Amino acid sequence: MMKCRFFYNINVMARLFTGLAAVFIFGTLAGCAGGNYGTLTWDRELDNKFERYEVLPDHSYYITGGYGAPAAILAIRNDYQLLNTAELWVPVPDVDSEYME
Numbered sequence: 001m002m003k004c005r006f007f008y009n010i011n012v013m014a015r016l017f018t019g020l021a022a023v024f025i026f027g028t029l030a031g032c033a034g035g036n037y038g039t040l041t042w043d044r045e046l047d048n049k050f051e052r053y054e055v056l057p058d059h060s061y062y063i064t065g066g067y068g069a070p071a072a073i074l075a076i077r078n079d080y081q082l083l084n085t086a087e088l089w090v091p092v093p094d095v096d097s098e099y100m101e
Helices: 010-032 044-051
Strands: 059-064 072-077 090-092
Touching: none
Parallel strands: none
Antiparallel strands: 059 072, 059 090
């Protein structure tokens, strides 16, 4: 009968852990060094408008996840442009309260 042994080389494990930690730290620092691309702030009045299915004037609407049950809805003022190179967001023409509901 043959016995199985597991052999763990501590030096290999330490190098692997150090490498993964370095990649994580580098990725975090690279993400922070990219510049200021905006902030997210909570607007209770905007939240209430969304719950009442109000459509914001002078905004373009986009969805992701399909028209029947979108995963997310995005409204962008018309003086901004959405960079949609991955085609994640689909524009929604002629949005009204009934469609939002």
